[in-house]
Amino acid sequence: MCVTCGCSDDANVTVTNPQTGEHTHVLADGTVISHSHHHEHHHNHSVATENAQLHAKMHGRTVTLEQNILAKNDLLAAQNRGWFKGRNILALNLVSSPGSGKTTLLARTIQDLKDKVAINVIEGDQATTNDADRIKATGCNVIQINTGAGCHLDAQMVEQGLQQLNPPLNSIVMIENVGNLVCPALFDLGESAKVAILSVTEGEDKPIKYPYMFRASQVMIINKIDLLPYVQFNVDRCIEYAHQVNPHLKIFQVSATTGTGLEAWYQWLGIRRVR
Amino acid sequence: MHELGITRNIVAIATEHANGYPVKRVTLEIGKLTAILPDSIRFCFDVCSQGTLLEGAKLEIIEIPGLAHCRQCQTEVSLEMPYGICHACGSSDLEIFQGEELKIKELEVEELCV
Numbered sequence: 001m002c003v004t005c006g007c008s009d010d011a012n013v014t015v016t017n018p019q020t021g022e023h024t025h026v027l028a029d030g031t032v033i034s035h036s037h038h039h040e041h042h043h044n045h046s047v048a049t050e051n052a053q054l055h056a057k058m059h060g061r062t063v064t065l066e067q068n069i070l071a072k073n074d075l076l077a078a079q080n081r082g083w084f085k086g087r088n089i090l091a092l093n094l095v096s097s098p099g100s101g102k103t104t105l106l107a108r109t110i111q112d113l114k115d116k117v118a119i120n121v122i123e124g125d126q127a128t129t130n131d132a133d134r135i136k137a138t139g140c141n142v143i144q145i146n147t148g149a150g151c152h153l154d155a156q157m158v159e160q161g162l163q164q165l166n167p168p169l170n171s172i173v174m175i176e177n178v179g180n181l182v183c184p185a186l187f188d189l190g191e192s193a194k195v196a197i198l199s200v201t202e203g204e205d206k207p208i209k210y211p212y213m214f215r216a217s218q219v220m221i222i223n224k225i226d227l228l229p230y231v232q233f234n235v236d237r238c239i240e241y242a243h244q245v246n247p248h249l250k251i252f253q254v255s256a257t258t259g260t261g262l263e264a265w266y267q268w269l270g271i272r273r274v275r
Numbered sequence: 276m277h278e279l280g281i282t283r284n285i286v287a288i289a290t291e292h293a294n295g296y297p298v299k300r301v302t303l304e305i306g307k308l309t310a311i312l313p314d315s316i317r318f319c320f321d322v323c324s325q326g327t328l329l330e331g332a333k334l335e336i337i338e339i340p341g342l343a344h345c346r347q348c349q350t351e352v353s354l355e356m357p358y359g360i361c362h363a364c365g366s367s368d369l370e371i372f373q374g375e376e377l378k379i380k381e382l383e384v385e386e387l388c389v
Binding site: 058059060061062063064065066067068069070071072150151152154182183185186187208211212215243244245246247248 | 277280281284285288289292293299300303309310311356357358360366367368377378379380381382383384385386387
């Protein structure tokens with residue numbers, strides 16, 4: 001018997017939907033339970049075979065786990081967070097769609113703050129070391145993580161990256177996640193903040209299209225504002241959408257190419273770093 | 276397709292707790308405000324469980340409805356997405372307290388009585 005809803009799964013019970021074997025229950029509090037029962041295993045009770053006798057001695061024991069599926073990642077992320085804290089390192093997780101200008105913004109930031117603070121970078125991409133090469137050209141230390149089939153970085157990858165990167169005390173570590181606005185929202189890396197980057201060549205409604213990511217972020221950077229005269233992108237509406245999803249989101253409008261608006265972003269980095 | 280990675284975690288955690296016995300049933304709790312599709316988990320589960328103690332196990336998914344408190348007026352608001360507007364005061368400053376669950380609630384393992 002199913003301990004959750006009380007339905008029985010004995011061999012003689014008929015299945016609600018013979019195509020999928022799936023059925024749904026709605027409990028009094030609105031909770032929906034949908035599940036399928038497998039009935040491929042038929043018992044032949046008329047002939048008591050050895051197997052059937054053995055099977056009769058089998059019984060189901062329920063093990064209560066209540067375990068968070070991402071517990072392992074969350075634990076490693078907490079360890080990373082402690083590692084950063086002990087070294088007074090500001091770690092930021094940069095997330096965006098592919099092509100928003102993350103790497104350009106990063107290269108520019110490193111270049112402009114070169115004399116003030118050491119910035120080291122962990123680059124996440126499915127393949128190639130192209131981004132790491134671009135960052136390396138600025139003179140900073142960089143580790144490339146290729147996730148292969150994976151669509152996001154996880155805390156373990158970052159932990160391994162950090163061991164090789166060995167960033168100095170009182171510095172900044174920028175983690176450039178795989179270009180993807182869905183999956184990275186779920187995986188804590190141990191960062192101080194997630195920074196979502198959105199460019200004006202994308203849709204202004206991205207914050208409500210990908211609410212999980214914009215809700216999980218503390219900062220949103222609207223990049224490529226130098227292109228505003230050439231594109232249909234309503235900045236005010238974008239900010240409105242973003243605050244609808246996350247009223248506490250800190251928003252910067254910049255152009256990583258021309259340098260417009262970067263000063264405010266650098267100030268924020270400075271304030272976060274001394275904290 | 277992060278559901279594949281999530282499902283691998285589910286299979287790994289369940290296998291660890293099954294102590295070598297075949298698993299008959301796995302019950303998950305998935306909040307409606309997580310970016311996880313139960314149907315994708317189901318699809319991945321059949322693939323990921325092959326050749327493990329979980330092969331053929333029944334997968335039960337309990338979907339938990341999204342609920343938040345309005346930070347302005349404390350009204351309880353039910354949510355379908357991880358954001359929304361308080362129906363009482365119109366604020367979008369909501370604190371989600373239910374619907375972000377992502378856990379294995381329990382397993383049923385098949386043991387031999389002696």
